[in-house]
Amino acid sequence: MKGYLALLVISRLLESATAFSAVETSSSLIPLRPETANNILRNLLTNDDDTTEHHSLVMLEGLVSRRRSIGKHLVFLDIIPMDLPKVDANNRTKKAVHDDVISTTVVQAVMRRDFWDNADDTNNTLCSYDVYQKIIQPGVHVKLTGHAGPSRNANAALLFIHKMRYSLANDDPRHLRNVLRYSIEGALDINQVVNALPCIGREELINMLGVGGQSDNSLEEMASEILGRFPTDYLSNPSKLVGSSNSLKRKLLPPAPLEYVNVHSFCTVQDDPSEEFASIADILQHQKQVNTQNLLTLNTTKQFTISGWVQSRRRYQESISVLELVDEFSSSAALQIQPYDDEDATARYSLLKESQRLYAVLHPDALHVDSDVDYTSIEVSEMYGNVLCPGARVMLKGFIASGSTDDVPVFWAKSCHLLRSSWRPSAVRLILDLLHEKKFAVDEAAAALNLAGGYSQAQDIAKGTTSATERQWMAAELIQSLQGENSRAGRITSLMVQSLNSFAYARNNYPIEMINIESELHWSPLSESEVSSGESRWQRVKKPQLKFMIDQIGAVLRSHPEYGQRTLKVVDIGGGKGLLSNVLAEMFGIDIVEVHVVDVSISATNNGMMKAKRRGLQNILFVAQDATKLDIRGVDVVVALHACGALSDVALGHAVRQGAGFVVCPCCFLSNSHLRVPVTDR
Structure with a gap:
């Protein structure tokens, strides 16, 4: 309730302040319209006196069709000049927003931190460059204020952005999740969020944000529910803006200078x-x-x-x-x-x-x-x-x-x-596909991808015998070998170093030990039935991981004093589609274990449920729920495989609180730090 009241008061104050600011400045701005936007920018760049530093202010409303960032300080945007979409009397759009993209010339704009204007914001938070450079993604509608600036291309001008307003969301729940989170944290003006979601009333939205969960997963579910209220094609689809096919991608590209x-x-x-x-x-x-x-x-x-x-x-x-x-x-x-x-x-x-x-x-x-x-x-x-x-x-x-x-x-x-090759997954996968189609030189691909098997491995791919799934797994492994100290994934930040140092005592007192355990269980081939034959990533990586986890869980189960006397309850935290739990339920059987799979993704749990039904498993239950709010009284063993970041701590917290055994394999360093970890009350 306190969060709700705080958001309500802040929204009222910001609403009046924002309205005053808009009225005060709008008359002095030069509007940019679709047909003349680039010509006006070029003329201003040419005609403005040098002493003004090209500061004739312009205003542009439009749709973000493309985004390219250079670090945290420079972001290039392609803006399609257009007004906010309208609906007819039956609450339906006349045509999809992205249909206008192909026939409209984009305006190239740039967000530079040193040009960003926070003068109207007394606490420098609600106009934060850092927030906007994260939430301005393809498909959102924005209102920009700025001036004409030089481009590196002759006969072209850029719009250098001073201020920005977030006018309309896109239809991606993950994007809206971040917007809602910034609004709750006070980093984004709540009025912009309200105006960007016209399908929901102000009071209802503020109430949802005030009493809603703080986790990204619960916010994403809230975002999906909000986006479901919009008419079909009212919001722009980011994937269609970047091009869902090669022909469409080419049409969406800007004309060459x-x-x-x-x-x-x-x-x-x-x-x-x-x-x-x-x-x-x-x-x-x-x-x-x-x-x-x-x-x-x-x-x-x-x-x-x-x-x-x-x-x-x-x-x-x-x-x-x-x-x-x-x-x-x-x-x-x-x-x-x-x-x-x-x-x-x-x-x-x-x-x-x-x-x-x-x-x-x-x-x-x-x-x-x-x-x-x-x-x-x-x-x-x-x-x-x-x-x-x-x-x-x-x-x-x-x-x-x-x-x-x-x-x-x-x-x-x-x-x-x-x-x-670049380490980018799309580039690596494209080279493998081109090689498979005999459209890329074998020797060139072998060297560029740094293939372990060299020319012979590339030649095998060029024979056309690999499946799309095998090439996808192959690409996932290759991007690791192609990364270096200067790649995105190769950078270790000071925050990561600080976190690692804080747990130095644990590494020293409890060093990692290599354990070789001979399995007492018969490994079921059922989990391999959905993958192709041959030495795949599944056989090299995934299968050994599951086998090791099953062996460890088996040892914990057999150590339970009531093993074999009653059915033991096992809870899989963040179990997703049940890759581990389906095998666990099948191998131990209905008389030994009853497995509960908990995951926030409804689609993942539905997928796992269908697989369990096809296998005829009756001792497994899938639940779509936030694990931090889970009541697992009576649990005997808590398991988690690749539990991202603090989700591992959530699993351990449940085990400690219930006095249960556990087998937890962590993953994704510093991920999900917002999760609330259950602690013992004893």
Whole structure:
């Protein structure tokens, strides 16, 4: 009740303050409309006096169709200018919001921490850059205020954002879950959340937030219930905005800047025998020397072969991609220094801006394709445009072009060769699929993916004998080997180090021991029936994990003084689809155990229930519930496999409170830290 009253009072105060601020500033803003938005930005950038720093303020309302972030300090957005969607008298939309995307030219906007304006916020929380850079995702509708700023592309301007309002949610429950959580924590204006959810009344929403559970799982269920009240197609679907098919993805890409549309004539010449091998630094230094000599163009017969890491990538229509290449790659994680308060955002952005980068263009009209292959230059450009995402290393052969001494040099690629794949799952899986379809060179894939089996393993994949499931498991393993110290997953933050240090005593007093136990149980082949034959990830990783857990649980069960005298109650915390519990219930039987599977995901428990029915199991029960609120009186053994973060503590807390045995395998360091851990009251 206290939370409800606090939210209600805050919402009333913020409502009047927000309304006053909107009335005060709206008349001084230049509105950007769909047909003229980019032209107005270009004109303002050209005509504004230099002393104003292009601070003629503009206002744009629209839908976020794409988002690209560089660390925590820089976020690029594609905005589709459009008003909020409307419904007819029968509470139905006239057409899906995402249908307008294909026919509308996007406006490119940028969120920079050093341009963000918190002046209207007395406590610097409700206008927090950190909150907006997390909740502004594809599919949400926003209202932006900012000014025209320069783009690295000629004849283009960006909207540099000063302020932002969250106008309408998308239809992703996980996104709305985060929005609701920020609202409860007071980090996001409750009025924006109310206005962004017009299908639910203010008092009802505030009441739900005031008395609702604090866990992400309960908030996601609340979000799903709220989104279910909207008319069909009223909210935008993020997956449709990024493209649910390759053809749709290409249509959703922005048009290429003018300087990349037409290729230079030298891209059609034959290979140059005097070709030089160069690094990115060599190319930039070469261009600097040419500019110093006041030469407007390079020797168009000079050909280079360069290698570098893809720092970022921008794809355009007509199968054109532009890569930012560097000699040393820096991931977004490496830019996220904790805590942020100790860092200077302006200095950090300047450091990024001054880093040596070369723009390389993949254009179908410039790429040469060998006559003995069946690929077209468009297919090659499209393939490498998809594969070469940040973190990949590539070798390109081509020429440099520059129109004036002030231009950044542009490398036009004639041929492309992937040296090392990015660790991104989508890129790794795409290479495996292309190899399976014989659309990617075997030797190139073997080296780029760092396959343990080398060329022979890649050749086996190219024979077309692997299934989609096997390639998915293979990709999951490969992304681990492709990650390095500078990858997103490879970064250890100061908070992680602090947490690890706080448990140093436990590691010293209770070191990990390798235990080899000969199983006394007959391992049921039933769990393998749903996977294909061959040496799969299931057989190498998952099956041994389940076998080990069953052996440990069996030892705990047999140590119970009433083992075999009555049915023992086993509770599986976070059991999901019952991968462990279905095998456990079957192997021990109805006379020995009764297994209860608890998980917050309704879809997972329903899935597990159906599998249990197909196996004819009568001693297992699935419950969709928050484990922190679970009443498990009478439990004999608590088990948990891959219980993420604090969920392991929840399982242990239940076991301690009930005096039960336990077998817990933790997972996901620092995950689910919000969970309330049951403690003993004895």
